[in-house]
Amino acid sequence: QSALTQPRSVSGSPGQSVxxxxxxxxxxxxxxxxxxxxxxxxxxxxxxxIYDVTKRPSGVPDRFSxxxxxxxxxxxxxxxxxxxxxxxxxxxxxxxxxLVFGGGTELTVL
Amino acid sequence: EVQLVESGGGxxxxxxxxxxxxxxxxxxxSSYWMSWVRQAPGKGLEWVANIKQDGSEKYYVDSVxxxxxxxxxNAKNSLFLQVNSLRAEDTAVYYCARFRGRxxxxxxxxxxxxxVSS
Numbered sequence: 001q002s003a004l005t006q007p008r009s010v011s012g013s014p015g016q017s018v019x020x021x022x023x024x025x026x027x028x029x030x031x032x033x034x035x036x037x038x039x040x041x042x043x044x045x046x047x048x049x050i051y052d053v054t055k056r057p058s059g060v061p062d063r064f065s066x067x068x069x070x071x072x073x074x075x076x077x078x079x080x081x082x083x084x085x086x087x088x089x090x091x092x093x094x095x096x097x098x099l100v101f102g103g104g105t106e107l108t109v110l
Numbered sequence: 111e112v113q114l115v116e117s118g119g120g121x122x123x124x125x126x127x128x129x130x131x132x133x134x135x136x137x138x139x140s141s142y143w144m145s146w147v148r149q150a151p152g153k154g155l156e157w158v159a160n161i162k163q164d165g166s167e168k169y170y171v172d173s174v175x176x177x178x179x180x181x182x183x184n185a186k187n188s189l190f191l192q193v194n195s196l197r198a199e200d201t202a203v204y205y206c207a208r209f210r211g212r213x214x215x216x217x218x219x220x221x222x223x224x225x226v227s228s
Contacts, residue, residue: 003154036213038155045205045218046147046155052212089155091213097160097169099213104154
């Protein structure tokens, strides 16, 4: 149950696109199509942004998209906006009804 | 409106115990799995435990097995986490979350802070 690997920080200018990676193993990310992404603003609870690798909950802008290749999942945010500045966490199913999160990525909108 | 409100956190000495509670409202509590997720100060999220709708299945992260116990009272729309043998590394904000399955936590409380220190 080791944490998934995410870049510590990424940045982009308004209107640009950024991609956050989430690398695991064949026992978690690579073994199941069960990866979700959470957005967390400072002092707030996390918010579900993507589930089942690519699906968006109702109310989440279509600027947010997810994908997966092998043991790495990715979150892409296009048309960056100031309010997207937050921490982002991936989460994967890891078998035997257990879950594992990534270490988190701080997104800065320049 | 779905609401999850945690309580029960506080300062406790190493080796001590606490019982965290989560009061749920705005949805049919007995129809959902529920979870606890924690976040150490300045650190990332860590899944702690899940419990099935009727409490018959419970799953834990390895680091808390044998020390933490998740439970629920569907009649009172409440979720609990009994935390025993606390260590400094258990210091965190503990979030209650509604679990839709797979990796989907769709509603979260605001968290309760547990600080383990002498």
